[in-house]
Amino acid sequence: MNMKMTSRSLSRAALASTLLAAALGASLVLVTSADGAASTLGAAAAQSGRYFGAAVAAGKLGDSTYVNILNREFNMVTAENEMKWDATEPNPGQFSYGNGDRILNHAVSNGKRMRGHALLWYQQEPGWAQRMEGSGLRQAMMNHVTQVASHYKGKIYAWDVVNEAFADGGSGGRRDSNLQRTGNDWIEAAFRAARAADPGAKLCYNDYNTDGINAKSTGIYNMVRDFKSRGVPIDCVGFQSHLTNSAPGDYQANLQRFADLGVEVQITELDIAGSNMANAYGAVTRACMAVTRCAGITTWGIRDTDSWRGGENPLLFDGNGNKKAAYNNVLTALNAANPTTPTTPTTPTTPTTPTTPTTPTTPTTPNPGGCTASVSLNPWTGGFVATVKVTAGASALDGWRVTTVLPAGAAVTNAWSATNTGTTGTVTWANVDYNRSVAAGQSTEFGFQGTGNGQGITSTCAAS
Secondary structure: OOOOOOHHHHHHHHHHHHHHHHHHOOOOOOOEOOOOOEOOHHHHHHOOOOEEEEEEOHHHOOOHHHHHHHHHHOOEEEEOOOOOHHHHOOEOOEOOOHHHHHHHHHHHHOOOEEEEEEEEEOOOOOHHHHOOOHHHHHHHHHHHHHHHHHHOOOOOOEEEEEEOOEOOOOOOOEOOOOOHHHOOOHHHHHHHHHHHHOOOOEEEEEEOOOOOOOHHHHHHHHHHHHHHHHOOOOOEEEEOOEEEOEOOOOHHHHHHHHHOOOOEEEEEEEEEEOOOHHHHHHHHHHHHHHOOOEEEEEEOOOEHHHOOOHHHOOOOEOOOOOEOHHHHHHHHHHHHOOOOOOOOOOOOOOOOOOOOOOOOEOOOEOOOOOEEEEEEEEEEOOEEEEEEEEEEOOOOEEOEEEEEEOOOOOEEEEEEOOEEEOOOOEEEEEOOHHHOEEOOOOEEEEEEEEEOOOOOOEEEEEEO
16 A cells, blocks of 8 residues: 655656546545555545545435545445436436435535436336336336436436346346336437437446356347447446455456457446455455556445445445455555546536426328338427337338428437438438337337427338
């Protein structure tokens, strides 16, 4: 941990001050020890252009010990539960941001950045969404992503857009859930909607039991590689890293293979139980520091008594707020890291206030022997998300084309599961490879986001 006050350590301290000021948009003084090493986790991470954060609960912001540690040690904040679907949209179209805003405001007012967690997760859905399936759920999902990301536009460093969508075990495939049953393209659709709602936020996929190279992490790797090859907007992958005693031996190699795809890797929910936790914390931190694209580390909680893991005591501070041996190992590893390119912070802007969406549906225009198309709309002031359902007629489709006519002043800004020609007026849409084939009487969907008033969109469908 301790370093001599050499020219190298002096330049590192100066760089840390510069990086902190750039990341937080303010002029800050770096906290250092007598020999020039940073003496807090956030400041030590900032020396190499990274962050060190914690998951925070709004209900604990009245605890002075908790808040003092938060304010002193961390430069990134994640809301534990306050930005999840059940918290932010308890009733359809009725959004509640109070506790999420409270955590955000505390972070910003204390010079910290914010990770958003999580837009879509098969758990902690509100009860009304748990009872939904199919196109109705897909429409609600995309509206939720759009509304929440729009509310926090410009204020979130990175969003966990989708959380825990892959199954455990050896299949490497998707987890069965009502979200998955809306169509295998739902993750892609969510990322596209999030990018349209907040172009400045980094968009992450987040999961657990993916710390080493295994079937599950490889399934996610293949998805990310596919997304990158097709231009689907994914910027980062989160590794939860709920560990016991040690990380897998190929932990760093696994982080590196994802980084080599051109995405940021982030350790998002770190906690380590067991008698070897101190050494394991040091090893995990060194692994992150060794991967240039590892942007930072977040622990899931602050003190052992705040942990979801009960009596396992897996965090860096004990219940009284005292630093543990694991803390010292982490700080040593952070101080030893070489500088890397700092991440670009978002510029805070005033978020828009969405209105309560309605769900009008435009009439279906039949095309005998071919297909029909119908449009469901989720509008708000100044924009909308449209979901288009394509239904085959008496014969199966091996390709389809939909024509939509947008009202005057409306324009397409983003689309998923179809390619479009034109963005205003008459817009034509063609299938992509994975939804070209539709059995007789069956349906597929695509969607798009637009600006302006989408009320009254008409649609026609033809086999191609």
